[in-house]
Amino acid sequence: LSGDVSIGHVRYSTTGESYVANAQPLVVNYKGGSIALAHNGNLVNAGEIRNRLEDEGSIFQTSIDSEVIANLIARNYSKGFKQAIKDTVSEIRGAFALTIICENKLIGVRDPNGLRPLCLGKLDTGFVLASESCALDVVGAEFIRDIEKGEMVIIDDEGVESIIYNDTMRKSHCIFEYVYFARPDSKIDGESVYITRRDAGRILAEEYKIDADIVIAVPDSGIDAAIGYAEASGIPYGVGLIKNKYIGRTFIQPDQKSRELAVRLKLNPLKENIKDKRVIMIDDSIVRGTTSKKIVEALRNAGAKEVHVLVSSPPVVHSCYFGIDTPERKELV
Known part of the structure; x- marks a missing residue:
């Protein structure tokens, strides 16, 4: 043009x-x-x-x-x-x-x-x-x-x-920009999104000292926090879930059935890294809980001995009317 x-x-x-x-x-x-x-x-x-x-x-x-x-x-x-x-x-x-x-x-x-x-x-x-x-x-x-x-x-x-x-x-601020929406290579109001997420993972490591074999992330928005947790805890970070790069964000699918299907299409466990291991899985947030439930199930089926779920943001306990698609409080886990 x-x-x-x-x-x-x-x-x-x-x-x-x-x-x-x-x-x-x-x-x-x-x-x-x-x-x-x-x-x-x-x-x-x-x-x-x-x-x-x-x-x-x-x-x-x-x-x-x-x-x-x-x-x-x-x-x-x-x-x-x-x-x-x-x-x-x-x-x-x-x-x-x-x-x-x-x-x-x-x-x-x-x-x-x-x-x-x-x-x-x-x-x-x-x-x-x-x-x-x-x-x-x-x-x-x-x-x-x-x-x-x-x-x-x-x-x-x-x-x-x-x-x-x-x-x-x-x-x-809309904290969800730092938690989920923004790309890690952005800065918002002078704060690096990557460093914010990594530091959240480090704080999680101080708050929750868990005996485990591997730290994995729910990709992509959980990766930075998982790296921070691994650095602070000394537990090795590894790839536990492979993401299909051609699928969009499950959080914004229009209905529950679509979201559940999208989770299976989007993420697949890497069995070689998971089998017989005590796994710490770090996600950036839990909104409806659809994704988390399905992923934990998939990790168990892949042979994980234990799955510890940690979340790098505070709980989402209220509906947001400012641009995050959580209109009904009853939908929140």
């Missing part, structure tokens, strides 16, 4: 169904032109705002909360795009990292709590916004800084303008 401003989006939907009409970036045409928007996160008051807008005559083309944001910006546009975006983000509640194109400018916005990550990089003569710093490495961009909580950045031919639209809220 030709042009000098672009946005893209690769996140699965947690609000609204996963069909083509809901695919982002979302493009909205309005009196003054068009707005393109991509959104990572979840709004908690989108339904309330949508109902109000529909009562006032607005028409929605999708079932996603992101369209509420685009609609509000378009409605406020007579005030100028900066004020329109500021008014919009002061009205929405929840988690959001936004990239927006309007008036040939690239705009990034991070929610007032900094729940979802967003960072800025420099590429040749231009700039890049990304939800993870590893994306900058991939395109050869240089990391500049994280966008701050409650900050909006406007990028155009003049460079980067920063506006703090809300500095009243405390920073509240």
Whole structure:
């Protein structure tokens, strides 16, 4: 594609169904032109705002909360795009990292709590916004800084303008970014995801001293913690589960049957490393418990003498409404 401003989006939907009409970036045409928007996160008051807008005559083309944001910006546009975006983000509640194109400018916005990550990089003569710093490495961009909580950045031919639209809220990271979502080669708000996960494994080794023969990980997101546990405990780290690289994340499959099938397709025990051994298996988190139950069963069938399950994150005990797909508390193990 030709042009000098672009946005893209690769996140699965947690609000609204996963069909083509809901695919982002979302493009909205309005009196003054068009707005393109991509959104990572979840709004908690989108339904309330949508109902109000529909009562006032607005028409929605999708079932996603992101369209509420685009609609509000378009409605406020007579005030100028900066004020329109500021008014919009002061009205929405929840988690959001936004990239927006309007008036040939690239705009990034991070929610007032900094729940979802967003960072800025420099590429040749231009700039890049990304939800993870590893994306900058991939395109050869240089990391500049994280966008701050409650900050909006406007990028155009003049460079980067920063506006703090809300500095009243405390920073509240989504810990699941460090636990599971982010890649280990990313840094979020100055913290290395890899080191965070490895250190969690080391702390586990201090808290749970287990007599065992091998430490294995549930790949891939449990690997760093398992390495940390092995380093701190002195028990050798080994490969116990082989991951099928062509299968996506079981955690985000749409139903229980699909998740159980995906576990069998995704992970297979390496019997040579498991048979007749006392195994410490480290996972990054347990959400529904589907994966853990099936893996322990598979390790037992592969001949493991003992299977000790350790988890490197605190228990997930409540539903999340900010972008992790755990809508029902009864689904949590």
